[in-house]
Amino acid sequence: VRTSKKKDQARKERMAQIFDRSSNALARASLVLTGLIVIALGVTLDQLQRSPWVTRQGQRPDQPVPFSHKHHVQGLGVQCQYCHVTVETSSYAGIPPTKTCMNCHAQIWTNAQLLEPVRQSWATGQSLAWIKVHDLPDYVYFSHEIHVHKGIGCASCHGRVDQMPLMYAENTLQMEWCLDCHRNPAKNLRPTSEIYNNAWEKPSSDRPVWCAVGDEKRGVPTAESVNCVTKEPAENADEMSPLLGQIGIAPSKYIKFTSQDDLGRFLVVHYKIRTPNELASCEVCHR
């Protein structure tokens, strides 16, 4: 017996339990936890690359001059194209040359400390070095001209620039955001007469829009073939008659729209917007 006890003792010493029974639960928990961590990591990374930290959505970088779009657009009523001159003719909207600033600031605020970099640039011929706020991912070819010709307003992508004291990106400019509209452009289309109107709001029963189609032959530029107004054409015939006479559409021809869906569908047809299939094709943006 003794010997067997000794043997037991010896065996116990040799094969001491490393893990306690409770370890089983721990092991199971850790398995689950590992899975959770992996998932969490994935979700985090996924969120991270959509986050403003990566996309810079909403960030206001330090610019050489704290230029206020709000002051110039809302306050002074400067037209978008006064500075962004090529928005209708080229893929780039254009960043104004120092000369554009000096057109006014040679006369007003000529001693303002804030404008010192502008005067420096004008005197030395060195460009102002702005930081790009709307920085498209590489390998994307975007064209401003076709968007503004086909009824996408500035504010659809850039937000209420007229309310931005300092410029920031309203949207992510990521591919999913582009495709969201390319797959269903109707929800963002507006009359081309309202492209530069930052305060434009989608039509509703309170704010209806009336549109009519004029001469729709092929070869007529889009903006000229469709006319939209925000006042009832028949009631305001006196006020609008010079305009209506010019484009030759009778007030009775106008159709009333009270929702963006209806207006969008109408404009898709008459602005000849390509089909979602065509717009979402790779070669549209990548070459």
Next chain:
Amino acid sequence: MSEIKNNLVGTIQPAPMTLVQIRQELKGQKGKQFWRSVDELANTPEFQAAVEREFPGSPHSWGDDVSRRGFLKFMGASMALAGLAGCTKQPDEPIYPYVKQPEDLILGKPMYFATAHPFVTGAVPLLVKCDQFRPIKIDGNPEHPYNQGSSDPFTQATLLDLYDPDRSQHVTYRGENREWAEFAVELRDKVISTKDGSGIYFLSETITSPTLARQWGEVKKAYPKATLVQYDPAVAGTAASRGFDPQYSLSNADVIVSLDADFLSGAAFPGFHKLVRQYAERRKDPTKLNRLYAIESTPTTTGLKAEHRLGLRASEIPAFAAELAKTVGVKGVESPAYNWTGEQKKFLAALAKDLKAHEGKSVVIGGLYQDGLMAELVLGINYALSNAGQTVFLPVEGPIYPFFHTDQNANLKALVADLNAGKVDWLVILNANPVYNAPADLEFTAAFEKAKMTAHLGSHVDETGQVAQWHIPAAHFLESWSDARAYDGTVSIVQPMIDPLYGGKTAHHFLQALLDEPGLSPYETVRETWKSIIKGDFETGWRKALHAGWVEGTANERLENVRPNIAYQAIIPFQIPGGLGNFSIEVSVPVPSPKDSLEIIFRPDPNIYDGRWSNVGWLQELPKPVTNLSWDNAAIVSGATLTKYGLEEDDIVELSVQGRKVKAPVIVAPGHPDNSVTVHLGYGREFAGRVGSGAGFNAYLIRTAASPFYAVGSMKKVEGKWGLAVTKSHYQDHRPKLFGGQGNGNNSLEGNEAISERGIIRYATLAEFKANPGFANEGSGHEKTDKDNTMFPNWEYKDNAWGMSIDMNSCTGCNACIVGCYAENNIAVVGKQQVRIGRNMQWLRIDTYFEGDLASPRAHFQPMACQHCENAPCEQVCPVGATVHTPEGLNAMVYNRCVGTRYCSNNCPYKVRRFNFLLYSDFETESLKLMRNPDVTVRSRGVMEKCTYCVQRISAAKIEADKENRAIRDGEILTACQQACPASAISFGNINDKQSKVAKLQADGRSYQVLADLNTRPRTKYVAAVLNPNPELEVAPVEHKPAKG
């Protein structure tokens, strides 16, 4: 190690040639026989092994010696980094707007300016595309009467020449940086001190600029003893350089005879653009076919394109021309007694008969690189055939600063004599490189050192720049003001597209420095020339000339009454006392060199010309026509000569002429005359730059002023192999029996299937075409595709459907399209070693299918790029959807999705996809960044790429059309290849628009699709060729016995 590596990398070595085997191969075949390379004909085991791999040698070759373990280590590290990189954000990007923006600049829209490429054989009028005032694409001026928008490989490639990072950047004196003003003052003071200009010598490239001619005239007036010598190695000694420039008009020519004139392969031949256009116009309509005979000393695309081709040794050609002249009735010609073969006699008789039957409607074109007496014979023949005034015109140069025509070799000789006599105080070299390319017998380098002071104006510090005391960087023609004459005499104003990148100067600066107003800019100088000539208000006329691209009324007058002017009589003693039909010439043609002697023929290189474009990677990598050789020149011989000397391709031989020797690799060209070797000039440069230095061998070392075009010499084998990069065996598909091959060991698509079933090349003679106009789509192997026989649902193309049509009858294989594609699509240059393992990146290649006998083949040139299959095999196998179809039928490539599996390329039956095995694109060099097309992505490593039908141009046109609410007009989109093509062989457009040119061509009975039986439904269709052979010579050429000796 290197031996092992070579085995692994498995380049396509030219297989050992066994002529017996090849003849055997040809003997058994009936009907039309095609082959792409001699290796393929011989079909050796080495060749089979090479084509079995899609990219030769790709499985084992990473191009460097990384072990498996090392590879895994690197992969692990790069995976980790890739993970991190995914989360990093784009860095802040600055915007630098203008301070004052140029008024008419719209950023993002290109601007076009007219100018001209001044070239030795005549300026090429251009319309240059500029992005933010950086030239990014060069094309012909579409409104210019001479080239009508077409260009050529040289002209296309001058763009890369402008941005060449190895261009010289500083004025130096004995290696130290100086200022231009210091030099100008020194030169001016010296010249003034001589009083009469004695001891002042200028050595210039050929002068084609009227302003430079005017300036020289003024210098000469002030300093009568100053001397100007022109020297261009590629034209020195030709009749053309002495003023013999007949204007051929091929529009009305039913029969065209080329006597060693290579007028279809490049701008090296004067009038190339116009001649190709007129030749091709007549090839497009089978009812208007012309007939081309070529008698040539080295195989060129002209000869291979001809209905009837006779390969003769260079010295035999004048004798043959003399026989021809006698046969068609030219008096006063003495031809040597010569033992012509039966075949040659038959050819001559049939040719003469055909010419006589087409009096007034034929033309005989003389070779550039033949003796002056050929010029006389050719004129004689054309006069005898009443072609003068019909298809041949002798131009009368207008009174406005005509070309200086000089005997360049004689003048250079005189200069060397003066140098040796110590008469030369100052030798100023203007854009020439005589230390490298002067005739070897003049010993120019030794003489050069005897000049008391030397100055060199050049774009690079080249061989001459290295030894000259002063070096001044030259401005590129895209950076300078000048003017230049085209072939037809029209003067274009050369206007700068960009400020000189490195402060370069032009020859105008040099000559102006000696005149009364030394500081006058070239702009003022050029205006000065034209002030007295442009009629009406000068400013209006000047602006008009700049805008249009040429000065009104400067074209040569045509001599309608066929009387050559005085200048001609100085060159050739040509008398027409009684007018047409009653003239005589006196020509005595020397006896050709003995049949068993070895003739060495010197020709400027088809790609880099005389060596001036050595450092242009596009041209170096471009496979040369006929041989498909890139990155080297070679001693080109016939198969029989190869056997006679006991050689194999790629062996090194020593060529010697009068004791001067050079070592060269050997390569075979089908159709090369026996006992004759062709060497191309322009290689073997020492100081060309990072690209060109060390490529090939220097053939100038054995070229003398006495015999600049061909010389009798000898050839012997020496030890070693050269390692040529030949692309002709690349991109051949391999298909075993299981998948539709014949399983007889002949695996290559082209060799096997082009012959019998697949009908890659389809053509008919005129008689066959008349009997059966639908020949291209009938018979076995020409089955139509079954649209519904596919697993995938068919897409209906409602709006635009892009398609291309390529006219096989017009394409002359000149390569202009390939270089145009390089520039438009930011294609990378990979280097010789990568080409050797089949990795050249050209999106477009020209497949050359030889037909018939090895010694006298005909060739078919087939431009081959992505076919944009509607049922594309590549798309079905891409695991990541990186290659997809667009709603308009383009086969699009999404670079950012591509992970580099290369399945698509495996599954492509046309072998048109190109993979970036390494980082081929240069993202570092600053000057090259300026050159890139901003509308096309620069591809990085690990990405597949291919022809996109120039999708960037389609998108631009679509935006423009959508803005205006209209359909895209036919002809609004030109692909880069189409735009460059001088033969207008390529058409592109919307095949859904039945009125479009491309739709009409695709509907033509001769249009066929390549490999249509695979049901790929390619969007590119080829128009089958119709040849117009002379019935008397129609029997397929049989192999003549190799010359004895």
